[in-house]
Structures are given as structure tokens and as C-alpha cells.
Amino acid sequence: MLETILGNSTIERILFFIAVYKEGYAKQMADTFSISLNGVQQQLNRLEEGGVLVSQKKGNTRIFTFNPRYIFLDELKNLLNKALKLLPEKEKKKYYRNRTRPRKTGKP
Amino acid sequence: MTKINWESITIKEFAGIVSYALKKNNIDAVLVGGACVSIYSGNKYLSYDLDYSSYNTIKEIKPCLEEIGFKQTAPNRFEIKKCKFYIEFVTWPVTLGGSKAITKFNKLDSGKGIVTLLTPTDCVKDRLAAYYHWNDPQSLEQALLVAKNQKTNIKDIEAWSEKENKSEEFKLFKKELEFK
Numbered sequence: 001m002l003e004t005i006l007g008n009s010t011i012e013r014i015l016f017f018i019a020v021y022k023e024g025y026a027k028q029m030a031d032t033f034s035i036s037l038n039g040v041q042q043q044l045n046r047l048e049e050g051g052v053l054v055s056q057k058k059g060n061t062r063i064f065t066f067n068p069r070y071i072f073l074d075e076l077k078n079l080l081n082k083a084l085k086l087l088p089e090k091e092k093k094k095y096y097r098n099r100t101r102p103r104k105t106g107k108p
Numbered sequence: 109m110t111k112i113n114w115e116s117i118t119i120k121e122f123a124g125i126v127s128y129a130l131k132k133n134n135i136d137a138v139l140v141g142g143a144c145v146s147i148y149s150g151n152k153y154l155s156y157d158l159d160y161s162s163y164n165t166i167k168e169i170k171p172c173l174e175e176i177g178f179k180q181t182a183p184n185r186f187e188i189k190k191c192k193f194y195i196e197f198v199t200w201p202v203t204l205g206g207s208k209a210i211t212k213f214n215k216l217d218s219g220k221g222i223v224t225l226l227t228p229t230d231c232v233k234d235r236l237a238a239y240y241h242w243n244d245p246q247s248l249e250q251a252l253l254v255a256k257n258q259k260t261n262i263k264d265i266e267a268w269s270e271k272e273n274k275s276e277e278f279k280l281f282k283k284e285l286e287f288k
Contacts, residue, residue, distance in 0.1 A: 050199060056242070070199075070203075071203045
């Protein structure tokens with residue numbers, strides 16, 4: 001939907017992912033969308049270099065979030081939220097309804 | 109220009125040389141981040157990473173820095189042999205969070221060139237922003253170093269913190285600042 005202005009569909013998916021879940025890491029996004037890890041990493045680097053995202057290392061994982069200093073952050077979030085609402089319900093359920101609440105260790 | 113001893117250069121001189129090389133080619137760049145803390149704290153905190161924000165592209169910046177011996181070592185990074193300092197370019201405009209860009213900067217004569225950098229007040233806000241957003245204690249420490257060594261507008265910092273919904277965190281900063 002926004003890939004024309006964002007440049008490609010991987011960037012669109014990454015930004016949708018962060019808009020919904022607030023944070024994410026490359027493998028998690030690649031697995032969610034069944035796309036190449038290398039492609040996700042490349043686009044994450046691009047977004048980080050452009051100041052849209054920032055990352056922090058937690059353990060061995062690099063977690064990405066929106067950069068609170070990105071000057072167009074409010075506008076970008078509005079755009080993404082509008083686009084997310086227009087996604088087909090099937091798409092929303094498949095990618096943007098993952099469980100994020102805690103789950104006790106050992107619980108199946 | 110006399111030969112530069114990159115091994116023993118200070119951060120202020122380094123910033124002056126880089127700023128001069130850019131300005132000579134009509135490129136405006138603002139020094140932001142930890143390097144401003146180093147300069148304003150008289151090196152009580154030492155950053156090796158000089159973050160510059162410029163509207164110009166890396167393609168335009170690259171030849172100006174290569175002219176004085178720098179090599180591009182990453183998409184936004186430039187380094188020079190035997191020197192502990194390196195340069196990184198961050199996105200334009202300069203912001204502290206929120207939708208407002210900073211447009212007024214400080215100018216400092218380093219003896220090697222004029223450096224455009226954050227004002228001491230914005231430098232404190234810049235560090236506090238990192239403390240507010242990421243709960244980073246090092247950033248709080250750096251904000252305190254600048255506020256203790258430079259004349260800053262505490263009322264302005266307080267009003268900005270309020271807008272960021274961080275009045276409680278600001279109180280802690282102020283308490284630490286007043287603690288002798």
C-alpha cells in the first residue's frame with residue numbers, strides 16, 4: 001500500500017511491524033513475513049542510518065524501535081496507522097495480532 | 109596549513125579542522141551529541157565519535173574530507189589514520205525529539221576553524237532527551253557535566269522537560285545539579 005512512497009515492500013512491513021508491536025528484531029520480522037533475513041537486515045540498517053529507527057542490543061539481539069528524535073515521527077505514525085486500518089482483515093490477523101503479553105516459562 | 113599531528117590533536121581542534129574543511133567547500137554542518145559534551149565539559153567526558161548533522165549528502169561531503177586525508181569506513185563514517193577521533197554524519201535537521209527542529213546554534217573558535225555546535229542549553233537537553241527516552245544514566249551524568257561547567261537556561265530546560273512529560277525526571281536532574 002505504501003511501498004511506492006517507501007521504496008519497497010520490506011520497508012513497509014518493517015514499519016508496520018514496529019508501529020504495531022513498538023519494537024522488533026530482524027529474525028522476528030523475517031520469520032513473521034517469511035522473507036529473507038538478509039533483506040530485512042539491509043532495510044533495518046537503511047532505516048537506522050536515515051534516523052527513522054534506533055537500535056539497542058539486548059543479550060545477543062539487536063532490538064529496533066522508532067527513533068523518538070525523528071522529526072517526522074508523528075506524521076509517519078499517522079500515515080502508518082491509517083494504512084494499517086485499511087489492510088484486509090486476513091492480513092491484519094496473519095501478521096499483526098501476534099501474542100505480546102507475558103507467558104510463564106515452561107507453559108506450553 | 110601547517111602539518112597536523114593527528115595523534116595528539118584535541119577534540120576541539122579536530123572539530124575545527126573538520127568544520128573548516130567542510131565550510132571551505134560551502135558545506136554547513138552542526139556538531140551534535142557527545143562531542144559537544146566533551147567540548148563544554150573541558151574533556152571531563154571524552155567522546156571519540158564526532159556526530160555532525162548536515163543537509164548535504166555524503167556524496168557531497170566525501171571529497172571535502174578526503175582532501176584532508178579522511179577515508180570513508182562505513183556509509184556515514186569517516187576516519188583518519190593514527191587519530192582516535194572519527195566522524196559520523198547523522199540525519200538533518202537537528203532535533204531533540206518532538207516535531208521541532210533546532211535552528212539556533214553556537215559558534216566556537218577552536219583556533220583551527222569555527223565550529224558550529226549545539227548551544228550549552230540544547231546540549232543539556234540533548235543529553236536529557238537520551239536519559240528521558242532510554243533511562244540512560246550516562247546521559248544524565250553528561251547533562252550534569254555540561255550544566256555545571258557552562259551557563260545554561262535552566263528555566264528553558266524545565267519548560268522543555270514539561271512538554272516532554274518528564275517533569276519528575278527533570279526534578280532529579282535539578283536536585284543533582286544543586287548538590288555540591
